Amino acid sequence: MLPWVVRRTRLPLLSLRCVDCRSESATTGEGRFRVNANGKLLDVWLLVRCVFCDRTSKLTVHERAPVGSFDPTELERYHDNDPELVASTLLDPLLARRNRFTLDWKGAWRLDASSEWLDEAWPVRVEVVFEDPVPVRPERLIAQGLGLSRNEVLRRIKCDISLRRSTSSGFTFTVMAGD
Numbered sequence: 001m002l003p004w005v006v007r008r009t010r011l012p013l014l015s016l017r018c019v020d021c022r023s024e025s026a027t028t029g030e031g032r033f034r035v036n037a038n039g040k041l042l043d044v045w046l047l048v049r050c051v052f053c054d055r056t057s058k059l060t061v062h063e064r065a066p067v068g069s070f071d072p073t074e075l076e077r078y079h080d081n082d083p084e085l086v087a088s089t090l091l092d093p094l095l096a097r098r099n100r101f102t103l104d105w106k107g108a109w110r111l112d113a114s115s116e117w118l119d120e121a122w123p124v125r126v127e128v129v130f131e132d133p134v135p136v137r138p139e140r141l142i143a144q145g146l147g148l149s150r151n152e153v154l155r156r157i158k159c160d161i162s163l164r165r166s167t168s169s170g171f172t173f174t175v176m177a178g179d
């Protein structure tokens, strides 16, 4: 079985409407949190800015959460703008749902496809692993990875999941010999 890996090359942009210029693209930039204490309650926001006019907005990560509910190392990571925490916060589907944005993955990921398959005997099995939750349409990913047309993909690929429906969970497929 040949391994293929889908991984991000940078953080995705956010499709989020700017209240000033009405454009729909925002970025976390380097990634910054803001933590605000109000008595024993904490608010934590992730700051993003409009790609076009630089207006900053705050995405709610925690709202009026008791200080005691935070692990001290977690709090420290918010204060330090820990890049891993920025990434996992941004990619958490809950944040997107709560703050009403979608992730724009265009140009923010790559496929590392093994090319050894050329020397293998047919049929070839490939396992696709997702290091990051990039939504991809299997038929496009496979066409890109194998350098095949989409028609050829539909003819030569056997797969247990729908090739047309976007997924970001791992799957395997089999490439049958060409004519």
Ligand SMILES: [Zn+2]
Pocket: 018, 019, 020, 021, 022, 023, 050, 051, 052, 053, 054, 055
């Ligand atoms: Zn703007």
